[in-house]
Amino acid sequence: MKPERRLAIGATAVILVLLLGAPMVLDIASVVNLTVFLIVSILSLSMAWVWGVGGIFTFGQSAFYGLGAYAYALCAMNFGSSDLAVGAAVALPSVAAALLGYFLFYGRVSGVYLGVITLTTSLILYHVVNSVSGADFRIGIVSLGGYNGIPGVPPFNWPGRPGEPLDFVPFYFLAVLLLVSVYAALHWLKSSPFGRSVIAIREHELRAELLGYDIRLYKLVVFVIGAAVAGLAGALQAAWAGFVGPEVFGIAFAAQIIIWAQVGGIGLLAGPILGCILVQALTTWLGQNQIADTQIVLGVIFVGSVLLLPAGLLPLLRGWISHGQEERR
Amino acid sequence: MDPLNISFQLAYSIALLLLTSLGLAIVFGMMRVINFAHGEFLMIGGYACVLCTQAGVSLWVSIWIIAPLIVGAVGWFMERLVIRHLYGRMMDTILATWGVSLVLTGLASIIFGQQQRGIVAPLGSFELSGFRSSWYSVALIATAFVLLAATYAALRFTRAGLLARGTMQNAQMAEALGMHTGRVYAWTFAAGAAVSGIAGAALAPLTGAVPTIGATYVTKAFITVITGGAQALTGTVAASVMFGTVSELVANLATPVAGQVALLILAIVLLRLMPEGITSRFFRRSL
Amino acid sequence: MTDTTNAVEIDGLTVRFGGVVAVDNVSLKVGSNELRCVVGPNGAGKSTLFKALTGQVRPSAGSVRILGRDTGRLERHEIARLGVGVKTQVPSVFDGLSVGESLYVAAKRRPGRNVTGVVDDLLQQLRLGAVRDRTVARLSHGQRQWVELGMVLATAPALVLLDEPVAGMSEEETQRTVELLRDVRTGRAIVVVEHDMRFVRQIADQVTVLHRGAVLCEGQVDDVLSNSTVRDVYLGRGEHVA
Numbered sequence: 095m096k097p098e099r100r101l102a103i104g105a106t107a108v109i110l111v112l113l114l115g116a117p118m119v120l121d122i123a124s125v126v127n128l129t130v131f132l133i134v135s136i137l138s139l140s141m142a143w144v145w146g147v148g149g150i151f152t153f154g155q156s157a158f159y160g161l162g163a164y165a166y167a168l169c170a171m172n173f174g175s176s177d178l179a180v181g182a183a184v185a186l187p188s189v190a191a192a193l194l195g196y197f198l199f200y201g202r203v204s205g206v207y208l209g210v211i212t213l214t215t216s217l218i219l220y221h222v223v224n225s226v227s228g229a230d231f232r233i234g235i236v237s238l239g240g241y242n243g244i245p246g247v248p249p250f251n252w253p254g255r256p257g258e259p260l261d262f263v264p265f266y267f268l269a270v271l272l273l274v275s276v277y278a279a280l281h282w283l284k285s286s287p288f289g290r291s292v293i294a295i296r297e298h299e300l301r302a303e304l305l306g307y308d309i310r311l312y313k314l315v316v317f318v319i320g321a322a323v324a325g326l327a328g329a330l331q332a333a334w335a336g337f338v339g340p341e342v343f344g345i346a347f348a349a350q351i352i353i354w355a356q357v358g359g360i361g362l363l364a365g366p367i368l369g370c371i372l373v374q375a376l377t378t379w380l381g382q383n384q385i386a387d388t389q390i391v392l393g394v395i396f397v398g399s400v401l402l403l404p405a406g407l408l409p410l411l412r413g414w415i416s417h418g419q420e421e422r423r
Numbered sequence: 424m425d426p427l428n429i430s431f432q433l434a435y436s437i438a439l440l441l442l443t444s445l446g447l448a449i450v451f452g453m454m455r456v457i458n459f460a461h462g463e464f465l466m467i468g469g470y471a472c473v474l475c476t477q478a479g480v481s482l483w484v485s486i487w488i489i490a491p492l493i494v495g496a497v498g499w500f501m502e503r504l505v506i507r508h509l510y511g512r513m514m515d516t517i518l519a520t521w522g523v524s525l526v527l528t529g530l531a532s533i534i535f536g537q538q539q540r541g542i543v544a545p546l547g548s549f550e551l552s553g554f555r556s557s558w559y560s561v562a563l564i565a566t567a568f569v570l571l572a573a574t575y576a577a578l579r580f581t582r583a584g585l586l587a588r589g590t591m592q593n594a595q596m597a598e599a600l601g602m603h604t605g606r607v608y609a610w611t612f613a614a615g616a617a618v619s620g621i622a623g624a625a626l627a628p629l630t631g632a633v634p635t636i637g638a639t640y641v642t643k644a645f646i647t648v649i650t651g652g653a654q655a656l657t658g659t660v661a662a663s664v665m666f667g668t669v670s671e672l673v674a675n676l677a678t679p680v681a682g683q684v685a686l687l688i689l690a691i692v693l694l695r696l697m698p699e700g701i702t703s704r705f706f707r708r709s710l
Numbered sequence: 711m712t713d714t715t716n717a718v719e720i721d722g723l724t725v726r727f728g729g730v731v732a733v734d735n736v737s738l739k740v741g742s743n744e745l746r747c748v749v750g751p752n753g754a755g756k757s758t759l760f761k762a763l764t765g766q767v768r769p770s771a772g773s774v775r776i777l778g779r780d781t782g783r784l785e786r787h788e789i790a791r792l793g794v795g796v797k798t799q800v801p802s803v804f805d806g807l808s809v810g811e812s813l814y815v816a817a818k819r820r821p822g823r824n825v826t827g828v829v830d831d832l833l834q835q836l837r838l839g840a841v842r843d844r845t846v847a848r849l850s851h852g853q854r855q856w857v858e859l860g861m862v863l864a865t866a867p868a869l870v871l872l873d874e875p876v877a878g879m880s881e882e883e884t885q886r887t888v889e890l891l892r893d894v895r896t897g898r899a900i901v902v903v904e905h906d907m908r909f910v911r912q913i914a915d916q917v918t919v920l921h922r923g924a925v926l927c928e929g930q931v932d933d934v935l936s937n938s939t940v941r942d943v944y945l946g947r948g949e950h951v952a
Contacts, residue, residue, distance in 0.1 A: 151514055197691075203698045206457065206513055210649045211691050217642060218687045225680040287818060294804050294815040301802040301858075304764065305865060306790040306819045345642055349521060356518055387533055393525030400519040401508055 097416040113270050117263050125266050129334060131371055132269040136276055136327040138354050138366035143280050144320035146360035147289065149296030150313060151205070153348045154194070154212035157219050158187035158321040160342035162328025164223070167247040167338045172234035175256035176248065176333065183329030184322045191321030195314040202310075213345065220343035243339025247332045269330060276323055280363055283319075292316055353392070357399045359406015368408050427554045429675070435560055437667030438567035442626070444644040444659050445570055446619030451648050452655020452710075453591045453611050456506060457513060459520040461644060462637025463527035464616050468494050468623025469632040470531070473540050482545060482628070486566075490624035491617035498616020502609045510608075524637065531634035541631035559628060566625045570618060575656060577614075578710055587611050646690050652700020657709035661701045665689065715778045717742045717869045717899030718763065722772035725758050725923075732758035734923035735772070742868070745891070745900045747910045747931075750920035751944055756903045757799065759920065760873050763901070764796045765789040777868055791819075795867030799874050799903075801854045805847040809838055809857055812846055816864035832860045835893070837886075852883040859887075863894055870900045876909050888912045907935065919943075 113132075117125050137159055144150050162183040169179035194215060198208055227240020236244060249259045250268065260268065283289045295302040295309045302309055332338045341347065350373075358369025373392065380388045403410060447461040458464075468490040475485040505523060509516045546558035578584035590597040590607040598604050630636060647666060651658025666686045674682025697704045718740040725733040733755045740746045748756050761767040762774055765786040774781050777792050790796070804812045810829060817828040833839045836856045841849060846857055855875060862870060875891075876884045884906070891900065891913050904910050910917060910931060917934045919926040921943045927934050934940055 197695060201695045201698060203694060206517070207649060207694055207698055207700070209517075210646055211694055213642065214646055214687045214690050218684050221680050221683050221687070225678070290811065290815060291818070294807065294812075297804040297806050298802055300766075300786075300798070301804060301861070302815075303786040304790050304796040304798070304802070305816050305861065306787050308785075308787045345638070352518065353521075387529040389525045389529035389532070391529075393522045393527075393529060396522030396525065397505060397519050398522075400515050400522065401505065404515065 098412065101412065101416050110274070114267075117266060122262055126262050126334075129262070129266045129269050130331075131374060132266070132273050133327055133330045133334060134354075134370050134374060135367045136269075136273050136330065137324055137351065138358075138370040139273075139276055139280060139363065140320045140323035140327065141351050141355045142360060142363045142366040143323065144316060145355055146363065146365065147280075147284055147296070148292055148313060148316035148320070150317060151209050152212040152317075152320075153209055153216055153345070153352070154191075155320065155324045155351050156348040157212075157216040157343055158191060158324035159328040159331070160219065160223075160338075160340075161187045161190055162325025163332040163338045163342060164244070164328075165325070166329035166332045167244050168233050168236050170248050170333075171236045171244075171246070174248075176250045177253055177256070180250070180326070180329050183332075184325045187321040187325035187328070188318050191318045192314065195317040199310040199313045199317070213348065216343055216345065216348055220340055223340040223343060239339075241340060243337055243341075245337050247336050247338060249333045249336070250330075265334070272326065272330070276326070277363060280319075280323075284363065288312075288315075353396050355406075357395060357407055359403075359408040359410075361405055362408050362412075365406050365408040368411075369406065372407070425554060427551065429671075431554065431556060431560075432675070433668055433671050434564050436671040437663050438564040440643065440647055440663040440667050441571060441660065442563070442567040442622045443640045444647045444663060445567075445574065446615045446617075446622060447644045448648045448651065448655040448659035449574060449615035449618060450612055452653070452658075453587060453615075454510075454608060455513060456510075456612070457517050457520070457645065457649075458506075458612075458615075459517055459641060459645070460501065460524040460527055460637075461520075461619055462639070462641030463524050463531070464494050464498065464619035464637075465623030465626070465640055466531060466632070466634065466637040467497060467527070468620035469627035469630070469636060470535060470540075471620065472624035472627040473542050473632040476542050477540075482542075486621060486624040490620040492620075494620025494623070495613045495617035498619075499609055499613035501616070502612035506612060507605065507608060524641070528634050528637060535632070535634060537634065539631040539633040542628055544628035563625060563629070566621075570621060571656075571660065574618065575710060578656070583610075643686075646687070650690050650693050650700055652697070652702035652704075654702035654706060654709045657706045658700055658702040661706070662693075665693070715742060716740060716775075717744070717777060718901065719775040720759075720762075720772070721775070723759070723762060723769055723774060724771040725755075725762055725767055726770040732923055733762065736920070736923070736925055737772075738918055738925060738928070740899050740901055742899050743895075743897065745895055745902070745913055745915045747902045747904055747914040747917045748920060749904060749907070749910060749917060750926070753922070754920040755923035756920055757873065758923075760799075760871060760901075760903050763871055764794070764798075790865075793866075793868035795862035795865055795870045797855075797858050797862050797870075797872045797875055799877070801851075801858050803846050803854055803858050803861070806845065808843050808845055809833070809849070809860075810842040812857055813860050813864055816861035819865050821866075828864060832864055835863075836860045836890070852879050855879065855883075855887075856890075859890065868898050870894075870898060872900065872902045872904075874904055875902060876904070876906055884909055911935075 116128060137155065141155050144152055144155065165186040166179045166183040169182040170176050173179065198211060203211060224241045226238045227242060229237060231238040231240065238244065250265060252258045252260060291307060292312055295307060295312055299309050354370035354373055355366040356369065357373055358367065359365035377388050377392060380386060380391055443465060446464060447458060450456050450458050471490040471493045472485045475489050476482050480489065501523060505519055506516065509519055544557060544559040546562065548555060548557045578588060586602060587607055590602060590604050594604050647662045648655060648659050651662040666689060669689050670682040670686040673685035693701065702709065716739045720736055720738050723733055723736045724731065736759060748759065750756050758767060762769055763776065765781060765784060769782050776789060776794060779792055781789050813829045813832050814825060817825045820828060833842055836859065838853065838856060838860065841853065846854060849857065859875065876887050879887065888909065902913065914931050916929065917931050918928045919934055919940050926943060927937055927940050
């Protein structure tokens with residue numbers, strides 16, 4: 095077996111053991127904090143899929159995340175149960191992505207211009223959601239809240255049992271399960287015939303077209319899958335925080351997702367997850383300890399990452415470890 | 424609706440977009456670099472203006488001399504340290520300049536604090552058959568067009584502008600002819616930064632200086648320049664006119680937020696119809 | 711039974727870019743089993759004509775029919791699906807994929823299930839078996855051209871379009887390409903845009919000479935090449951050709 099593959103399997107096993115064992119050694123507060131890391135990891139996975147595998151640079155993943163969060167909140171609060179709300183959280187961003195994607199890919203928009211349109215769409219959502227405050231703006235029994243957001247978002251309940259919310263630890267395990275499942279599913283998709291076509295299209299669009307591939311359709315499907323994953327993460331976030339607000343549609347958050355992916359590296363699915371964990375952990379730690387200004391540190395890391403490590407951190411780590419293994423033999 | 428009022432508001436809206444996008448347009452049009460720290464150039468220019476004026480320097484000197492010198496220098500250093508490693512890699516420049524933007528915003532927060540600093544806009548107000556406004560707003564509109572004209576003239580009619588255009592068109596040829604292309608890039612980027620500095624300084628009396636003000640302008644500037652297309656000067660003017668007009672009209676008919684949203688929707692529609700910007704279809708041979 | 715549908719029927723094709731007429735009222739037909747070379751000096755419109763066939767450029771006037779279908783309004787992938795294989799002037803290959811993966815992606819499009827078999831056969835035919843797992847970016851220029859050729863053939867096309875297939879190749883590599891083309895030409899039509907006249911002589915049934923976007927001359931290789939007007943055009947003397 096190739097050293098990289100052994101490393102990957104070993105690392106996955108270790109991480110799984112750590113994740114599953116964590117609630118037994120950590121206090122509840124830490125488990126709750128860990129849960130949010132899992133949630134944003136799922137979001138980073140969506141970026142790893144759309145940008146890393148599909149080659150589509152988009153500012154829009156945060157928008158789909160936000161749509162998922164709002165869909166969950168509105169659905170759960172109106173129907174009193176999270177069962178359908180999760181479905182809505184996946185469905186709404188997917189439909190939005192299908193429409194936007196059709197508009198973009200069938201219009202042959204690509205590169206930086208596509209980036210601009212996705213950025214603009216996020217901004218439109220931000221402006222609209224931010225301004226719908228006041229009692230008149232409601233969906234069902236829920237007031238949209240404008241810049242105040244929607245408080246009192248209910249947690250997930252046990253499937254089929256609306257009166258029984260998931261406690262912190264079970265919710266944590268659900269997050270682990272979802273992260274692992276989504277990762278496995280995307281990994282499988284990546285190596286499936288569909289995934290290999292997507293990668294070929296990313297490598298050279300014209301060549302793929304000349305071989306008969308309808309690249310517009312492939313990119314659309316990639317985009318919709320990414321939106322669905324982001325929407326799922328959004329639902330988890332809304333349930334975790336008990337709150338949704340328009341900040342999720344702002345460019346600061348959109349930028350963060352891109353930073354995570356760039357720092358961790360988009361060549362591998364796990365890269366953006368690594369970037370996300372590192373950057374979020376670092377910002378939290380800096381914020382708590384007031385050692386240096388968070389923004390400056392983040393900015394320096396970001397610039398450094400682009401200039402010195404354009405492929406990201408994960409490939410570098412991988413190289414070190416497998417090189418170390420080789421030398422030991 | 425009062426035609427004088429509306430015309431003024433339109434002119435102001437267009438001028439504002441133009442002013443805040445021009446520096447970015449220069450850099451994008453000449454170097455195909457998208458500088459996401461552009462907002463911070465505006466911010467630094469604003470601080471230069473406010474602080475110097477508060478220290479007793481004339482407002483006009485602060486805006487037209489001090490601000491461009493300072494921001495131009497910042498731009499020059501940024502080009503030499505960061506940008507020059509990333510030519511041809513547009514995505515990477517976006518990302519790296521975003522990082523620089525975070526650093527600059529953070530530094531400004533530390534050095535100047537989070538509080539907004541302001542100065543009073545000079546020149547007072549006027550009234551014209553029921554229509555009231557401030558002379559400074561008029562000055563701002565004038566500033567936008569003066570800057571635009573100066574940039575166009577510099578590129579078209581000066582030797583430096585010719586050298587810059589030549590290098591941008593064909594760097595290898597320029598080097599073969601003995602031009603130091605690294606220097607041209609650095610100075611062009613610095614020039615774009617200086618223009619942004621002037622713009623930021625000119626705005627400061629109206630908006631005040633605060634570390635986060637960059638974020639307010641950068642996205643719209645970015646959208647305006649990209650929608651304008653590769654021929655950045657003409658493109659940015661075209662985009663500013665269209666966006667300024669639509670956003671102002673809609674804002675008057677509905678709400679300011681609706682105006683913003685209308686601008687954004689128009690951008691999407693334009694980019695969909697002309698996927699490489701306005702000047703990929705019209706004014707293709709312009710500057 | 712002879713197949714009477716021409717592989718290519720171009721009728722009065724004109725392609726304009728802004729003020730420039732790149733292809734000027736060109737008409738030509740290529741039979742279903744013919745190997746046609748399109749030659750001409752630089753700027754003659756060969757590349758534009760080629761791109762009008764692949765769908766990369768739309769006709770300004772006139773029509774292009776490929777394998778019986780009018781392709782003027784078709785997307786590039788739709789034209790490819792008619793059974794057209796294209797090799798572009800600048801090699802368009804999947805740099806980040808391996809040779810085997812590239813051929814797999816191409817062969818997948820072919821009707822029938824035996825993708826791995828097709829890939830193995832191609833690797834053998836192109837003598838690229840040894841570099842099956844090597845990334846295409848790390849191949850020599852000639853090998854990259856063959857990978858591209860392999861991808862083209864993998865789709866079992868009825869019409870093959872090649873834009874300068876031997877550009878930058880050594881003598882040896884050019885000869886091998888000649889053999890390769892001879893092996894694969896049965897049952898399909900091939901249109902080659904080329905500069906290398908020795909190569910053209912070895913493979914072409916018919917030659918079409920373009921000059922300033924229009925058809926100057928058409929016929930058997932030797933007849934065309936000994937035509938004095940053609941020689942003048944190549945040597946720059948034929949400025950006032952009727």
